[in-house]
Amino acid sequence: MKFSLEQDAGGLRLRGYEPGRILTDNGAYTTSLLIMGELLDPGWAPQRVDDLAGGHVADLVRHRPEIVIVGTGVRQVFPDARVFVQLMDAGIGYEVMDTGAACRTYTVLRAEGRKVLAALFP
Numbered sequence: 001m002k003f004s005l006e007q008d009a010g011g012l013r014l015r016g017y018e019p020g021r022i023l024t025d026n027g028a029y030t031t032s033l034l035i036m037g038e039l040l041d042p043g044w045a046p047q048r049v050d051d052l053a054g055g056h057v058a059d060l061v062r063h064r065p066e067i068v069i070v071g072t073g074v075r076q077v078f079p080d081a082r083v084f085v086q087l088m089d090a091g092i093g094y095e096v097m098d099t100g101a102a103c104r105t106y107t108v109l110r111a112e113g114r115k116v117l118a119a120l121f122p
Contacts, residue, residue, distance in 0.1 A: 011037035011110065017103045019074045020122045029122065035106070036063055036117035049121050052079045057086045065117035067109065068094040071102025073121045 012035060016023040021030055026040055032048075034041040044059065046052045049072040060068050068087060070079075076098045087094050097105065099120050106118040 012040050013110075014103045014107055014118070017071075017100045022099065022103065022120050022122055032119070032121045034059070034063075034117060034119055036065060036115075037110075039063065039117075044119065047121075049073060049077050049079060052083055054083060054086060057083055060117060060119060061086050061090050061092065063117055064115070065092060066115040067117075068092060069102045069106050069109070069116060069118045070094060070096045071099030071118060071120040072096060073099055076101075 012025045014022065014024055014035065021028050022033060023029075024035065024040060029042045031042050032044050032046055034044045044056070046056050049070075052070075072079075076096065078096055084094055095102075095105070099122065102118055102120060106116055109116040
């Protein structure tokens with residue numbers, strides 16, 4: 001699925017998603033990644049949503065987003081809510097959805113000028 005919103009708030013854009021591949025301005029990625037504005041981190045440690053732990057969430061908090069969108073792959077999978085306690089303690093909202101929906105949501109929120117971070121699993 002390809003998508004693009006021409007109105008852009010600056011920074012890197014998500015260009016599309018296919019099961020197993022996330023497409024950005026910088027190319028296609030088959031590993032989990034973080035994207036926020038100019039930040040693109042394809043080396044984010046957890047490679048499966050089941051691996052997501054509190055230490056990984058600390059990585060998200062340090063970027064100080066307003067909201068974190070977690071894309072869990074082809075299907076929506078809810079990690080244990082305790083994993084996200086650090087986000088809640090920092091006053092950062094989060095949503096969990098399949099990665100296609102997460103990419104679309106990230107694109108819309110960025111176009112609105114929101115400070116959003118997407119944590120995506122292919």
